Amino acid sequence: MMKVKVDAEKCIGCQLCVQVAPDLFDMAEDKAVAKSETVPEGQEDICRDASQQCPVEAIPIEE
Numbered sequence: 001m002m003k004v005k006v007d008a009e010k011c012i013g014c015q016l017c018v019q020v021a022p023d024l025f026d027m028a029e030d031k032a033v034a035k036s037e038t039v040p041e042g043q044e045d046i047c048r049d050a051s052q053q054c055p056v057e058a059i060p061i062e063e
C-alpha cells in the first residue's frame, strides 16, 4: 500500500502536483495537501510522477 504526503514546510504552492494528479492532491490555501494518506489502487504511477515533478521534493512516498 503506497502512502503519500506533502511536506508543507517545503511546498512552494506551485500547484504542479494538483495538475498532474488532481485525484490525489488539492490546494489548501497556498499549500498542496494529499487528499488521502493512502494512494488508491491504480494511482501509484501518477503519484510517483507528481512526486518526481515537484520542484522542491516536497512529496515523499512510502512504498
Ligand code: SF4
Pocket: 006, 010, 011, 012, 013, 014, 015, 016, 017, 018, 031, 032, 053, 054, 055, 056, 057, 058, 059
Ligand atoms: S508540486 Fe510540490 S511545491 Fe508544487 S504545489 Fe505540489 S507539493 Fe507544493
